[in-house]
Amino acid sequence: MQDVSRRSFLRAGAMSAAAMNLPMPSEASAGSEPKLTGQTMMNVSYEAKNPRVALIGTGGRGTSLLGNLLGCDAQVVALCDIVAEKAEHAQSLVVKAGQKAPELYTRGDHDYERLVAREDVDLVVIATPWNWHVPMAVATMQHGKHAAVEVPAATTIEDCWKLVHTSETTRKHCVMLENCCYGFNETLILNMVRAGEFGDLLYGEAAYLHDLREELFSNAGEGLWRRNFHTLLNGNMYPTHGLGPVANYMSVNRGDRFEYLVSMSSPQRGLDVYRKVHLKEGDPRWSEKYITGDLNTSLIKTANGLTITLKHDVSNPHPYDRINTIAGTKGLFTDYPPRIYFDGEDPEAWGAIDRYKDQYQHPLWKNEGELARKLGGHGGMDFIMCFRLLECMRKGLPPDMDVYDAATWSAPGPLSEQSVANGSAPMKFPDFTGGRWKDRQGSPIGKEA
Ligand SMILES: NC(=O)c1ccc[n+]([C@@H]2O[C@H](COP(=O)([O-])OP(=O)(O)OC[C@H]3O[C@@H](n4cnc5c(N)ncnc54)[C@H](O)[C@@H]3O)[C@@H](O)[C@H]2O)c1
Structure with a gap:
């Protein structure tokens, strides 16, 4: 009896949605759930290593992230931007921090493909306009590097799945840099x-x-x-x-x-x-x-x-x-x-x-708060995020x-x-x-x- 009334209730729900010409929740994302790979990146640790970092996008956000990464003693080996002056400015910040000048990739929209193919990079940070996040993160993981991509990571459901599938099949992490x-x-x-x-x-x-x-x-x-x-x-x-x-x-x-x-x-x-x-x-x-x-x-x-x-x-x-x-x-x-x-x-x-x-x-704020506030970046949260990402990689922990x-x-x-x-x-x-x-x-x- 209970089952019958439940079924009639569901049918009534379906009818009223249909009458209003609205899709039911189950229909709404139909076709957007491709087959799962059967593997997971959940709770998978980074290999414990001080990562060599490359950055794509040295505009407002990329430059600010770079300052925070340098504040955490990140080793920066390569920089990419379609505007050479922006990449050169970022390069000067790395040199000022006492590191060797990172190599620049400034030959147009697809020059990041040469950067992600380098042998000496472990983490690629992506701070470009939204439409570039997914192709850049996917290329990064396909070349055996971890990706850290700015927000939002993707703008379509298909692209959300693309990130998940690529991460699972390449066994590389793709974190979104949600500083908040x-x-x-x-x-x-x-x-x-x-x-x-x-x-x-x-x-x-x-x-x-x-x-x-x-x-x-x-x-x-x-x-x-x-x-x-x-x-x-x-x-x-x-x-x-x-x-x-x-x-x-x-x-x-x-x-x-x-x-x-x-x-x-x-x-x-x-x-x-x-x-x-x-x-x-x-x-x-x-x-x-x-x-x-x-x-x-x-x-x-x-x-x-x-x-x-x-x-x-x-x-x-x-x-x-x-x-x-x-x-x-x-x-x-x-x-x-x-x-x-x-x-x-x-x-x-x-x-x-x-x-x-x-x-x-x-504890992150107790221990790192003073430096975080000094280096700035949204009241220090950007520094804490960069510090913690590098800490997870250095200690071989799963990403937060x-x-x-x-x-x-x-x-x-x-x-x-x-x-x-x-x-x-x-x-x-x-x-x-x-x-x-x-x-x-x-x-x-x-x-x-
Ligand atoms: N987390 C935060 O608090 C925060 C704050 C600001 C921006 N963002 C995000 O950061 C990203 C970048 O924003 P922004 O404010 O720095 O914008 P921006 O326009 O200042 O910088 C984007 C940079 O990407 C470069 N670029 C564009 N296409 C490229 C390509 N194909 N290859 C290499 N470089 C390319 C541009 O020349 C530019 O220097 C966006 O996703 C934005 O949403 C996040």
Whole structure:
């Protein structure tokens, strides 16, 4: 009897979705789940070695990462950029740090292929525009090197799978450089979550709310490529900064997983309004048609039933905000500014997180915080991330964040686009881990280093 009513319920669900012309979650990602390779890179250690590092992309982000890597005494052997002056500037930083001048690869868009073919490279760091991440990471792994790729790792589900398959078949790691997972607050809160301070977790909120209008219309740096994505995609094109830390709080890919999302976009207005004020008549950028809704809001459901609200807006006035909320049965934390509340406290007031610092400050920040803050890079988190990546490689540990995290945290990009295009229909996340998300627990970032 129970079975019959369950079946009728499911049928009714299918009918109402069909009546509304919406795909069911199971249909939504049909065709996007290619056969698994049967091998896994989960919990696979790096070979213990001080890696020789090459960097592709010596623009704003690449140069900043280079400074942090040099601050961690990384050996840098090769640099690549299509703009020779940028590569030369990066080369001068390596020489200033007391190392031999790294070889430069500046002969156009595909010169990275010569770099990844070198014999003397162990790790290739990729800080290029989004459309280059996957071809560069795949070529890196196919040539027997580990890859560390900027965010988002991939912009299509097919490419997420490509990274997973290449990593599994080449036995090389592909980590996504999600620096926000190493923020002071994020690592402190992760330790508190793991200690059970928030009780049973219920929901999180994550975002990338960053007024990038000036950068998007700049004639240098990201202005040369990022605005173009606003003519192509309507969804959340930069999901990982807010989502990575919340996924770690929730042990996603380590006992839980993202199951599906629904997404909505507001109208597009911000870039048009900015253009009216800042561009002269006849500027070629007037011919562009922006289609990205200014505020994209997605709602993710996990297999264990938790929910995450995920937002993206880079086109309007807004103070910088990743929201960074985690809530449970005993209390909650929310960021920007950081504040915390526990059961039994004054119900009219948030508390400061300072009182938890002594007990829960992460060892990485305890030990490396001073240098991290001095070298900078988003308040020191970039240094901590680079330090930890090199530490995992030097000590022969598995990476904190693996190719499954790179694929899973990038997937809301294309899934939100599909959902928006289909009347906010639910879109299923592929299980990039092949079911192995059940076999391990808790982000290693939360443990004693
Ligand atoms: N994690 C973070 O906090 C953070 C911050 C900023 C940017 N990013 C990411 O870093 C990446 C780079 O962003 P950016 O701000 O440095 O942009 P950028 O435009 O300043 O730098 C990109 C560089 O890549 C070079 N490039 C382009 N195509 C190339 C090719 N085929 N071969 C070699 N070099 C090529 C460009 O000449 C440029 O120097 C992006 O993925 C972005 O999302 C991450």
